[in-house]
Amino acid sequence: MxxxxxxxxxxxxxxxxxxxxxxxxxCSIQDVDVIALVKDCGVAPNTNEHFIVSLVFTKRAEREMFMTLDTPNEKFEWLKRKHEWMTRNDVAN
CATH class of the missing domain: 1.20.5 (Single alpha-helices involved in coiled-coils or other helix-helix interfaces)
Incomplete structure (x- = not known):
């Protein structure tokens, strides 16, 4: 035994x-400071984009997709569209 x-x-x-x-x-949150990159692309606290980050970046695939984008503007636009898509399709609830 x-x-x-x-x-x-x-x-x-x-x-x-x-x-x-x-x-x-x-692409873990610890390996790459994705939150710093989010701030660098112009996402301010208490905005829709900031809130979406808190929802989607818990998933590795979402962080990896964000990291493939080249410029801060592309990253910001992706977050903006992600918010629009999630609220339009009621995915956030």
Whole structure:
């Protein structure tokens, strides 16, 4: 029984280690200060674009899409359109 418990503990530790590595790769909020980039593209607090950031940037794919855009203006326009699309399609609720 103790061998089974020990093997279970090792397996759990391995799985947790792999999960942590996966979380840190790519475009995590910690790897790239996406909030600084949001501010750099002209998004002010208490605006629709700022609110959309708080909703969509919890998803890696959304952060990655934002990061593919080249200029601050492109980033701002994408956030603006994202807000329009989400409210038009009632995705935010």
């Amino acid at each position: 103790s061998k089974i418990v020990e093997m279970n503990m090792r397996t759990t530790a391995s799985c947790e280690s792999i999960a942590r590595k996966e979380d840190k790769s790519g």
